[in-house]
Amino acid sequence: MVQPATAGSAWHEPASLDPFSAPAPEFGTGSLADLLPTVATGQGVPGLSSGLGLAPADRVCVFLVDGLGWEQLKAHPDEAPFLTSLLATSRGGTGTPITAGFPSTTATSLASVGTGRPPGVHGLPGYTVMNPDTGELMNQLRWKPWVDPQLWQPYPTVFQLAAAAGIHTCQVTSPDFQHTPLTKIALSGGSFLGRLSGEERMDVSAEQLAAGDRSLVYTYYSEVDGKGHRFGVDSDAWRGQLMYVDRLAQRLAEQLPQRSVLYITADHGMIDIPFDPESRIDFDEDWELRAGVAVLGGEGRARHVYAVPGAAADVAAVWREVVGDRMWVASRDEAIEAGWFGPAGAGVDERVYRRIGDVVVAACDDVAIVATETEPHESAMVGLHGSMTAIEQLVPLLEVRT
Structure with missing residues (x-):
């Protein structure tokens, strides 16, 4: 570990915002990086910490909706009646959100989810960052220019640890993601089932939950984020995607087998x-x-x-x-x-x-x-x-x- 130097210096402008005043993520107690270690610990996977107050379950599905922030969800109850009805269940029934991490961006957050480690450890600390070995700016979402994924992020994923512990582990998402470097270093472990439609992903996720006495299933949907980037979170296109995700989440929830828990979360919110x-x-x-x-x-x-x-x-x-x-x-x-x-x-x-x-x-x-x-x-x-x-x-x- 590299330890930071003492903060503060002579050139700090008094009128500037103090970096220590920023609302830093709740690493260790309430961040995305704490979700899967807590879940897997409850399933009997050894060697992980349990930072969130979540009751254990034998079968766990994580449905990650790209771009669905807490504030956006609360502001749109009419478009998302099912998800809104679940607000009180958030974070172990406290009715409160968790934090994505910094920066609140997809590559960083997905690596935090999958590895159970903060960005300063898993090593994807931004959308684009400099590779110190080459001086080139690397896009960590598109993985360009190429860097050996296992050298860039060497830690095992929680999915790999769970599979090694005998848990039925599966990822159900777009077929396009099966061989990407980000999937390999952040989400690999167990089986990968590519499905094009959101409805198929929900149905297959429910089937995979029931396929094991202990199961860990991950599924993902991207277009809430996509429409937000293109049209904004104040657009009809974005609201339409929220309505669709609400139906997907309800579809999956209604198919859960016994001894299951479904967690619906996101990698970040968004602002126009x-x-x-x-x-x-x-x-x-x-x-x-x-x-x-x-x-x-x-x-x-x-x-x-x-x-x-x-x-x-x-x-x-x-x-x-x-x-x-x-x-x-x-x-x-x-x-x-x-x-x-x-x-x-x-x-x-x-x-x-x-x-x-x-x-x-x-x-x-x-x-x-x-x-x-x-x-x-x-x-x-x-x-x-x-x-x-x-x-x-x-x-x-x-x-x-x-």
Whole structure:
């Protein structure tokens, strides 16, 4: 483990938001990374910690809905009557959400779910991060440029540990994901059953739950996130997807075999950011933000900023001056010490340390740092995510038990 240096420095701007004031994820007690270790411990898998207060069950299905944040779900009871009826069951019947992790983005969250480890340990700490060995910016969702997946994330998944312990383990999702590197390092273990339609996934998940005396099944749906990115979470297209997911969840719940529990959760929420210069600050056109920056990583709401050698302190000072009243701006060590990538003060794995930006920036206002020339696709998205605000960070952990 690399331990963070003492936080704070002479160039910290007093007017800036203190990185230690950010609502860091509840690693160890109430985050996505704690879900499967708690579940598998209850099924008798050895060597895992149990951070969430969840009653054990022999058969467990996790249905992860990409992009379905807690705040969005609460705001749309008419579109999601079944899911809304389950709000009081969230997080072991406390009626409260869990946290996705930082950054609140798909690759990071899925790795946290599957490995049961925080980003500072599993090593996928962002949408795009620098590979310290090559200096290249790596997209961890699309896995480009190529890096050996097992070297990038060497820990076994909870699914692999469960399968080794004799639990019937299965993933039911799109066939497109079967051979992706992200699946291999985050979700592999047991069998993979590719199904195209959401209805098929629900039906097969229920069948697979019943197939073992002890079962662990994972299923996934992506288009709530897809429609949110393209049209925004205030769109009819997004609401239509929420209505569809509500029906899928009810379909699965009604087929659960005895001694089962269904957990419905998400990898992050989402926020619509207006298309104006005040809300979308264009890094490619802002000479102040570009000064001293070698590579810009992450995404609009959660940036990894890699400085040219010797310029990290100056870059942090400029970013604090320019956006520090609307974004948390931290040095790498401050972000680690504040608990952004794992439990506060715990450090991160040595191989992960330099993947994190010299400066880490997370939005707390309705703002994003876009890059219209180098990231045209991402810059055109309506709905964004990545930061630690409630609308992005909080996700449901709804429960149906038989």
